[in-house]
Amino acid sequence: MRTWCRERQRDSQTVGFVPTMGALHEGHLSLVRQAKAQCDVCVVSVFVNPTQFAANEDLSRYPRPLERDLQLIANEGADAVFLPNNGIMYPPGFGSFILPPPVALPLEGQSRPEHFRGVTTVVMKLLQIIPADAAFFGQKDFQQLRVIEDMVRDLNIPTEIVSCQIVRDDDGLALSSRNRYLSDEQRQAALSLFRALGRAEAMVAAGERDTQSIEKAMTETLAVCDSIDYAVVAEVDSLQPMRTLQRPAVALVAARVGNTRLIDNRIL
Amino acid sequence: MRTWCRERQRDSQTVGFVPTMGALHEGHLSLVRQAKAQCDVCVVSVFVNPTQFAANEDLSRYPRPLERDLQLIANEGADAVFLPNNGIMYPPGFGSFILPPPVALPLEGQSRPEHFRGVTTVVMKLLQIIPADAAFFGQKDFQQLRVIEDMVRDLNIPTEIVSCQIVRDDDGLALSSRNRYLSDEQRQAALSLFRALGRAEAMVAAGERDTQSIEKAMTETLAVCDSIDYAVVAEVDSLQPMRTLQRPAVALVAARVGNTRLIDNRIL
Numbered sequence: 412m413r414t415w416c417r418e419r420q421r422d423s424q425t426v427g428f429v430p431t432m433g434a435l436h437e438g439h440l441s442l443v444r445q446a447k448a449q450c451d452v453c454v455v456s457v458f459v460n461p462t463q464f465a466a467n468e469d470l471s472r473y474p475r476p477l478e479r480d481l482q483l484i485a486n487e488g489a490d491a492v493f494l495p496n497n498g499i500m501y502p503p504g505f506g507s508f509i510l511p512p513p514v515a516l517p518l519e520g521q522s523r524p525e526h527f528r529g530v531t532t533v534v535m536k537l538l539q540i541i542p543a544d545a546a547f548f549g550q551k552d553f554q555q556l557r558v559i560e561d562m563v564r565d566l567n568i569p570t571e572i573v574s575c576q577i578v579r580d581d582d583g584l585a586l587s588s589r590n591r592y593l594s595d596e597q598r599q600a601a602l603s604l605f606r607a608l609g610r611a612e613a614m615v616a617a618g619e620r621d622t623q624s625i626e627k628a629m630t631e632t633l634a635v636c637d638s639i640d641y642a643v644v645a646e647v648d649s650l651q652p653m654r655t656l657q658r659p660a661v662a663l664v665a666a667r668v669g670n671t672r673l674i675d676n677r678i679l
Numbered sequence: 680m681r682t683w684c685r686e687r688q689r690d691s692q693t694v695g696f697v698p699t700m701g702a703l704h705e706g707h708l709s710l711v712r713q714a715k716a717q718c719d720v721c722v723v724s725v726f727v728n729p730t731q732f733a734a735n736e737d738l739s740r741y742p743r744p745l746e747r748d749l750q751l752i753a754n755e756g757a758d759a760v761f762l763p764n765n766g767i768m769y770p771p772g773f774g775s776f777i778l779p780p781p782v783a784l785p786l787e788g789q790s791r792p793e794h795f796r797g798v799t800t801v802v803m804k805l806l807q808i809i810p811a812d813a814a815f816f817g818q819k820d821f822q823q824l825r826v827i828e829d830m831v832r833d834l835n836i837p838t839e840i841v842s843c844q845i846v847r848d849d850d851g852l853a854l855s856s857r858n859r860y861l862s863d864e865q866r867q868a869a870l871s872l873f874r875a876l877g878r879a880e881a882m883v884a885a886g887e888r889d890t891q892s893i894e895k896a897m898t899e900t901l902a903v904c905d906s907i908d909y910a911v912v913a914e915v916d917s918l919q920p921m922r923t924l925q926r927p928a929v930a931l932v933a934a935r936v937g938n939t940r941l942i943d944n945r946i947l
């Protein structure tokens with residue numbers, strides 16, 4: 412894989428990389444399209460990374476529709492697919508990790524303590540195996556994007572991190588591989604994440620600057636979910652809370668509907 | 680620096696890399712020679728890495744004879760020198776680290792708890808900036824070498840780690856930038872590290888297999904030092920202790936003479 416990339420780069424071609432956990436949807440495919448538009452060749456990886464799941468999470472039931480994924484990747488005209496297995500990525504004796512930057516600590520870092528350590532470690536490994544000129548990440552996982560941006564900067568990884576817009580269904584639900592867990596009824600509750608963010612945006616447009624009022628409104632809207640992990644307005648770079656709205660800011664929500672944990676966000 | 684390396688590699692030249700903290704001695708220069716012998720071009724870095732020093736250690740007084748170092752590097756015919764400053768390596772906001780592999784936990788990991796985290800982080804950063812085909816490390820810092828070997832394997836860094844023999848003065852003292860801290864009298868005490876390892880080797884040659892006896896003998900020999908951090912026989916890969924000698928094994932010693940902490944080791 413590395414040799415393949417290096418040969419392309421030796422021929423002055425740029426390599427774009429889209430890391431995924433499979434179960435691809437239009438969000439992933441939009442990343443592939445952006446990689447193809449910006450780079451000469453495009454590599455997609457499919458790997459359900461066990462180190463970013465906690466013991467109580469959905470690793471075992473995470474969807475793995477591999478044949479469909481490969482067909483979707485081929486349809487988009489990607490040039491190569493990297494499909495490692497656990498034994499290749501984490502052989503016996505494996506034991507080095509990336510300790511993520513401080514932006515990993517709040518929000519998801521509180522709800523899923525080891526999660527970002529697994530994400531930074533696998534992304535570092537993938538970027539060593541696939542020395543891409545640019546790697547494409549969706550803004551749906553906004554904190555993940557910020558964590559990876561800081562890691563790449565801190566550790567001098569020579570890959571540009573490209574931030575790509577959230578893709579939504581017609582009803583507003585942010586696309587996620589986990590949406591397929593939702594029943595029709597649960598999906599209605601899940602839409603409260605999108606509505607909560609819309610409410611935050613409307614309040615800001617109407618002049619609201621008190622973030623606690625905005626967060627209270629988002630929390631009210633999310634009440635139809637089975638539990639709420641967070642509904643906050645945070646500073647875009649650090650993801651630290653702010654009392655009075657100052658741009659750039661981002662509203663982030665995480666909630667559970669049934670057994671399905673959903674996240675969404677919007678730049679304010 | 681990265682572009683310079685990539686251009687050499689594009690011309691099918693191999694790049695050898697010798698990371699140092701300066702205060703160069705024959706040990707470092709032997710690494711440069713080995714890099715030049717094995718690779719087409721050779722890069723040497725000089726950077727006293729603050730993140731591998733604890734607050735109570737000798738960061739501020741660590742020797743920095745830069746002009747002499749550059750002259751020595753030039754004399755060896757190295758092709759490039761990388762001389763970053765703290766602001767370039769650790770700009771404001773820096774906060775991602777490499778969590779070292781388990782081999783970092785015993786020995787130095789006990790005596791210097793944050794030390795290897797600083798080492799793995801700076802080596803990772805340097806290998807991203809200088810994407811060498813091979814990097815050369817001395818066996819004098821045996822555990823450091825093992826930590827870096829495991830990190831490079833775990834994180835798929837595309838650089839071969841080359842392990843190079845310890846260089847000693849005529850009296851047996853392993854070369855170290857910290858030897859210059861020693862008075863003549865302290866140097867005599869420091870030689871006990873070399874003698875302790877020689878005693879361990881002689882005992883093994885005479886058939887001794889009980890590691891506690893070997894460790895006791897080494898500790899006796901080190902009694903002229905001001906304090907002993909460890910004097911152990913360990914398994915070469917894991918650096919875990921062993922009760923009955925089984926090859927491959929390594930004897931490792933760490934002791935303090937005055938304010939100077941010294942380490943040495945020998946494969947048994």
